[in-house]
Each structure stands twice: as structure tokens, then as C-alpha cells.
């Protein structure tokens with residue numbers, strides 16, 4: 001599988017003033033600690049924004065440990081963990097949880113157990129920023145909306161514990177109407193290249209302007225998408241029945257559907273998240289090297305299509 005092309009711009013240079021004792025940067029030689037990183041992450045993507053069913057936050061790691069290198073990735077797969085360990089990251093931040101359901105063993109005889117062992121044995125902390133990262137301003141769907149050029153963007157559903165601009169999914173308007181075919185090409189152009197490409201349901205020549213997006217699997221939001229009067233819904237993992245029923249219920253053929261790779265739709269957030277975290281740390285005088293994983297963890301490798 002081709003590695004993902006990453007081009008992350010780090011935070012601006014800062015003066016590097018040592019923070020006062022007992023404050024951020026309390027690790028050996030003034031290095032930031034994992035605890036400092038947790039505070040910065042909480043500032044950007046508060047755990048209170050996570051959905052009730054979700055499991056976010058620290059999965060492995062000592063808050064007192066120093067952190068000089070942080071890697072962002074979508075999935076905590078073994079390949080991603082190896083990449084982080086090899087680079088020397090003391091903290092891996094992934095969008096998807098490693099342990100979402102209860103476990104009774106982390107023996108290294110299972111893939112998840114091997115992941116836990118590799119993390120702990122290599123001294124690499126793991127932190128999950130999942131639906132809190134979806135919901136926050138600058139979150140997964142915000143970044144997707146921004147990359148598509150949407151304006152006057154609002155959430156599709158409001159976060160239970162958040163501000164009016166926080167919640168799952170986004171809806172907004174293109175500056176000018178364009179054909180569904182051209183819009184699909186725009187979607188294809190902003191996402192990292194993956195085997196599954198982009199699938200579209202609707203009239204290729206139909207004009208679209210109001211666009212709903214939900215990074216990751218968004219087939220639970222069709223009611224909200226219809227209520228938003230969107231011409232198109234861009235999301236991932238659309239299954240036959242929800243997609244087919246949404247098309248049957250469409251008024252004047254809308255909303256059209258654009259189904260993208262779950263991985264690709266969420267990967268887009270990683271460079272933005274890395275830059276945001278870098279800026280928060282730089283504001284505190286903390287110097288941390290932040291990179292985005294180049295591992296493509298989309299599970300699909302090739303596709304056959306007619307013609």
C-alpha cells in the first residue's frame with residue numbers, strides 16, 4: 001500500500017522560555033511531560049465533547065513521563081505503532097480507540113494485546129481523540145468542510161455538552177453552485193488517495209450548493225441531513241439499506257450521496273490537529289516535535305469496476 005503523503009507545517013518558532021517550576025515543562029531538562037500534553041489536548045478537544053458510547057483519553061502511559069515527539073494517526077494498528085516507535089515518539093495520538101469494548105485480557109496472543117505490549121514495552125503512550133475530535137471546532141468534519149470550501153458552516157447535530165458551533169457533522173454552502181460531477185471531483189481531489197476512491201449516487205449534472213459532511217461513518221445522520229436541506233451528503237461507510245432508503249426518500253433527487261473512505265475522510269484532520277496542538281504547546285513555551293503518520297490504514301487494497 002502506498003504511504004500517505006504528509007505535509008505538516010509545524011508551529012511557528014517561539015522563544016522557548018522555560019516555564020516556571022511546577023508548571024508545564026516539568027519533565028527532566030524542562031521537557032514537557034505527558035501530563036502537559038494531556039492538558040493541551042483537553043484544551044483543544046475536551047473529553048466532555050465525546051459521545052456517551054465512546055472511550056476517549058489516555059489508553060497507556062505515565063503522565064510524568066517526558067514527551068519530545070508526538071505522532072498523529074487515524075488507527076492504532078500494529079503498523080502505525082511500529083512507525084511511531086521507530087521514529088521515537090513517546091506519544092501516539094490516534095482518532096480511533098484501541099480498546100472501545102471491555103476486555104478481560106491483553107495477552108500478546110491477540111492483535112490488541114500485542115499492540116498494548118508493544119506500546120508499554122517501548123515506552124510509547126497512546127491517547128485517543130475520537131468523537132471529541134469530531135465534535136470540536138477545528139474537528140474532523142470542520143476540516144473536511146473547510147477543505148471543500150464551505151461557508152457559513154454549522155454542526156448537523158449539536159454536542160450535548162458543547163457550544164452552538166460544536167457537534168457531529170457540518171453543513172455549509174459552496175461559494176457557487178456546481179455540478180455533482182464536478183463536486184465529486186473536488187472531494188476526490190482533497191482526500192488522500194485510497195483504493196476505494198469515491199462513490200456517488202445522483203445526477204452527475206445536477207447542480208449542488210448546500211453540502212452536508214460527516215467524517216467517518218455518518219449513516220445515522222440522514223434525518224439531520226434532510227432537515228438541513230443539503231443538496232449532497234458526503235460521508236463514509238454508507239451501507240446498502242441506509243443509502244438506498246435515503247435515495248428513495250430524496251426530494252427532487254436530493255440529497256445526493258458521496259461515499260468516501262472512512263480512513264481518508266478522517267485522515268484530513270491529522271495535519272490540522274498536529275498544527276493546532278503544536279500552536280497550543282508553543283504558546284506555553286513547550287517544544288515538541290509533531291508528525292503525522294505516513295501509514296495508510298485504510299483496510300482496502302484494490303477495487304474492480306466495470307470498464
Ligand SMILES: [Zn+2]
Pocket residue numbers: 096215216217262266
Ligand atoms: Zn472513524
